[in-house]
Amino acid sequence: MDRAVGRREVTLRDVAVAAQVSKATAARALGDYGAVRxxxxxxxxxxxxxxGYRPNAVARMMSTGRSNTIGMVVGDIQNPFFAQxxxxxxxxADAAGYELILSNxxxxxxxxxKAIGVQLDKRVDGLxxxxxxxxxxDALSAVVAAGRPFVLFDRTVPQLDVDAVIADNRRGARVLTRLLTDAGHRRIAFLSTLEHPGGYRRGDxxxxxxxxxxVAGFEQAMRDAGAERGAVVRLGAPRExxxxxxxxxxxGGAGVTAVVASDSLIALGVYRACRDLELRIPDDVSLVAFDDAYWTGLVEPGITVMAQPMHAIGAEAAGILLRRIGGAPDGPQVRVLEQELIARGSVAAPAARLEPS
Structure with missing residues (x-):
C-alpha cells in the first residue's frame, strides 16, 4: 500500500490523486459509467x-441507482435441487457483473x-x-410495493401474472408413473414432504x-392404466x-408395490426403509424419483429418475431478471423446461408376495 495512505482506509480521493484525475473521473472509471478515455x-x-481500493457499495448505488446485486430466496438450501x-x-449473475445474495x-x-424484507433492505436490484x-x-406484495422486478422459479403463484421458470412436472410424473404401470404395478404411492393438514383427498x-x-401427472397415469383405486398420495412426510x-x-394395508418419490431426499429415505425391511429393489419394490442426485447412480441397482434442468432453471430465471433490471419491456413470461428420464434398474414387475391373492 502507498506509504502516504498508511493504515487508514483507502478512499476514492486517494485513487484520484494517485491517478492524477478528478474524483468524479475516478468514480466514473471505477463504476464503468459515463465517458472516460x-x-x-x-x-x-x-x-x-x-x-488496494475497495469501492463503497452504498456510494456506488447512490451514484448509479443500482447495487449490482440480486437476491435469491430458496425453499430448502439442503435440497440438491436448490443447490444446483x-x-x-x-x-x-456473475457473468453479468452481479453478486447473488442467498436466503432460505x-x-x-x-x-x-422475513427473507424478502432483508433482501429489500439490502437494496438488491431484483429477486x-x-x-x-x-x-x-402476500409475501411478494412487498417486492411489488418496492418497485423491484422479480422472477419466480420452480413454482408459480397462479393469481400473479409474473415471470416464472419451471419444469414440466406434470409430464415428468406421468412418465415415471407409466413406467411402473407398464411393468404391472397397480398399487403405487406418491410420496412428498409437502404439508397438507387432514390428509390428501383427490381434487384437493x-x-x-x-x-x-x-400429483396431477401421477393420478392421470394411474387413471390411464385403470388403476385409479390403487393410487396412494401421501403428503406431509417429515423431511428429517x-x-x-x-x-x-x-x-401397511395399502399393499404398495412401487413408490414415486417427489425428490431425491425422499427417495433416499425409501431406499433406506427397503434396506431395513430387507426388501430388494426392484425385485420386491420398485422405486422412481425426481432429481438425478449423485447417489442415485452409485447404488446397485441405480435408481430410475426424472432429471430436472436444475442449473438451467436458475440460470434462465436469472437471465430474465437481469433483462427486467435492464428495462426489458416485454410482458411476463412463464418458461417451462423439459425434464429428462434416466432409466436405470429400479423398476420391475411387482413381486408376487406383495400382490393381492
Whole structure:
C-alpha cells in the first residue's frame, strides 16, 4: 500500500490523486459509467489495484441507482435441487457483473416474508423467489410495493401474472408413473414432504404448484392404466424422518408395490426403509424419483429418475431478471423446461408376495 495512505482506509480521493484525475473521473472509471478515455480508465484501475481500493457499495448505488446485486430466496438450501438452481443463477449473475445474495425460507411463508424484507433492505436490484406457497402471494406484495422486478422459479403463484421458470412436472410424473404401470404395478404411492393438514383427498388444491403438478401427472397415469383405486398420495412426510412413513407404506394395508418419490431426499429415505425391511429393489419394490442426485447412480441397482434442468432453471430465471433490471419491456413470461428420464434398474414387475391373492 502507498506509504502516504498508511493504515487508514483507502478512499476514492486517494485513487484520484494517485491517478492524477478528478474524483468524479475516478468514480466514473471505477463504476464503468459515463465517458472516460480508455487510457485514463486503465490508469485509474492500476492506481486502485496498487492502493488496494475497495469501492463503497452504498456510494456506488447512490451514484448509479443500482447495487449490482440480486437476491435469491430458496425453499430448502439442503435440497440438491436448490443447490444446483442457485449455482445456475450465480453463474448467470456473475457473468453479468452481479453478486447473488442467498436466503432460505425453510418452505415457511412467514420466514419467506422475513427473507424478502432483508433482501429489500439490502437494496438488491431484483429477486429470484421459489415461493413457499402457491396459494398465498402476500409475501411478494412487498417486492411489488418496492418497485423491484422479480422472477419466480420452480413454482408459480397462479393469481400473479409474473415471470416464472419451471419444469414440466406434470409430464415428468406421468412418465415415471407409466413406467411402473407398464411393468404391472397397480398399487403405487406418491410420496412428498409437502404439508397438507387432514390428509390428501383427490381434487384437493395443494399449496405448491410443483407438487400439485406432480400429483396431477401421477393420478392421470394411474387413471390411464385403470388403476385409479390403487393410487396412494401421501403428503406431509417429515423431511428429517422419511423412513417410518416409507415403512408404513410398504408394510401397511395399502399393499404398495412401487413408490414415486417427489425428490431425491425422499427417495433416499425409501431406499433406506427397503434396506431395513430387507426388501430388494426392484425385485420386491420398485422405486422412481425426481432429481438425478449423485447417489442415485452409485447404488446397485441405480435408481430410475426424472432429471430436472436444475442449473438451467436458475440460470434462465436469472437471465430474465437481469433483462427486467435492464428495462426489458416485454410482458411476463412463464418458461417451462423439459425434464429428462434416466432409466436405470429400479423398476420391475411387482413381486408376487406383495400382490393381492
Amino acid at each position: 480508455a487510457e485514463v480508465r486503465e490508469r485509474v484501475c492500476r492506481a486502485a489495484a496498487k492502493l 438452481a442457485t449455482r445456475g443463477a450465480s453463474d448467470a 425460507s425453510d418452505e415457511a411463508p412467514a420466514l419467506e416474508a 429470484l423467489i421459489a415461493p413457499a406457497s402457491s396459494r398465498n402471494g 388444491v395443494l399449496s405448491l404448484s410443483s407438487v400439485a403438478d406432480r 424422518d422419511i423412513e417410518p412413513v416409507a415403512v408404513e407404506l410398504l408394510t
